[in-house]
Amino acid sequence: MQFRPAGPDDLALLRHWDTQPHVLASGVEDWEWEKELPLDPPWREQLIAELDGRPIGFLQIIDPYLEETHYWGDCEPNLRAIDIWIGEAGDLGRGHGTRMMNMALERCFADPAVTAVLIDPLAKNTRAHRFYMRIGFEFVEERWFDEDHCHVYRLSRERFESRS
Ligand SMILES: CC(C)(COP(=O)(O)OP(=O)(O)OC[C@H]1O[C@@H](n2cnc3c(N)ncnc32)[C@H](O)[C@@H]1OP(=O)(O)O)[C@@H](O)C(=O)NCCC(=O)NCCS
Numbered sequence: 001m002q003f004r005p006a007g008p009d010d011l012a013l014l015r016h017w018d019t020q021p022h023v024l025a026s027g028v029e030d031w032e033w034e035k036e037l038p039l040d041p042p043w044r045e046q047l048i049a050e051l052d053g054r055p056i057g058f059l060q061i062i063d064p065y066l067e068e069t070h071y072w073g074d075c076e077p078n079l080r081a082i083d084i085w086i087g088e089a090g091d092l093g094r095g096h097g098t099r100m101m102n103m104a105l106e107r108c109f110a111d112p113a114v115t116a117v118l119i120d121p122l123a124k125n126t127r128a129h130r131f132y133m134r135i136g137f138e139f140v141e142e143r144w145f146d147e148d149h150c151h152v153y154r155l156s157r158e159r160f161e162s163r164s
Helices: 006-017 021-025 096-109 126-135 157-163
Strands: 003-005 044-051 054-064 079-086 116-119 136-146 150-157
Touching: 003 096, 003 126, 006 021, 006 054, 006 079, 021 079, 044 096, 079 126, 096 116, 096 136, 126 136, 126 150, 150 157
Parallel strands: 079 116
Antiparallel strands: 003 044, 044 054, 054 079, 116 150, 136 150
């Protein structure tokens, strides 16, 4: 498994994944790929996960303190927030998501300033809650992001380091 930066050449792939029922059910909406893929702001990484050269999923890491729409509201510096999905239904439930998250967490905590990682699955996405809790995330609170009723989970550096 490897990450590479997502770019304009991934437009058709990401649009295709956006139409998959399991992706739609997780609350993924219009990510404005045409506008966003050519950009590379310092507070964001958009990554394609490839397995033996085959793209299988998307993962985004942001710094929620610096992210320009302030989606996460007022929050402390030195956090990261992650979005993740597997593209094709046939690739679900095979351990790829766990591998992607673990690689992403290594990437986040490689910066010694980072204190914790956040995620915000929909409240109804109970399978994703199980997935994150198995990885070591802890439930923080229920929260509304615009129209979306979400559960916020957090993995602290201390907990991340005590996992291994
Ligand atoms: C969540 C996700 C990235 C996990 O990746 P994965 O490769 O399927 O997961 P793994 O094989 O490593 O682990 C299996 C666990 O993933 C979760 N999972 C599997 N399919 C899922 C789905 N369609 N939706 C949500 N979670 C799912 C479950 O917790 C599953 O454990 P279970 O079989 O005991 O229920 C992936 O399932 C996915 O892309 N789901 C749809 C999008 C999504 O929900 N993203 C998270 C939004 S916050």
